[in-house]
Amino acid sequence: MEPGGAEPGLTMTLKPGLLAALARGEEHAMRSVDVEGDAKLAAEVLVLARHLRWDAEEDLSRLVGDVAAHRLADAGRAFAAWHLDAAQRLTAAVADYVTEEKQLLARRADLAALGDSVARLRDAVARLDKRVERLG
DSSP states (O other), rough: OTTTTTTOOOEEEEOHHHHHHHOOOHHHHTTTTTEEEEEHHHHHHHHHHHHOOOOOHHHHHHHHHHHHHHHHHHHHHHHHHHHHHHHHHHHHHHHHIIIIOOOOOOOOHHHHHHHHHHHHHHHOOOOOOOHHHHHH
């Protein structure tokens, strides 16, 4: 109960696993919030939270100045872009190694060709089965 005696219209409690859930995505994060009270107000607060974006460059400019904050933010964005590019290249290299070098996995084109061959074989067996029935 509030000091003035009034009950709060909405209480949102963040569970300890919220940070880990954020890494898995927005839906997982929303499951890490306990909501008590006005459902409409909770829905509006969650919509606002989904669209809320932190302007780190603005906050950083208060500490180190505009130019330094802009350069640090650019460096952060470049690092994030490099990280994503490196992950994509690593994924492509591993996929190439597993399909081409070690042949542990089949390529999609090979699987499609195999599927077509199996379908043609199935049709040929069905035609042969009909011929055998007619002869018998």
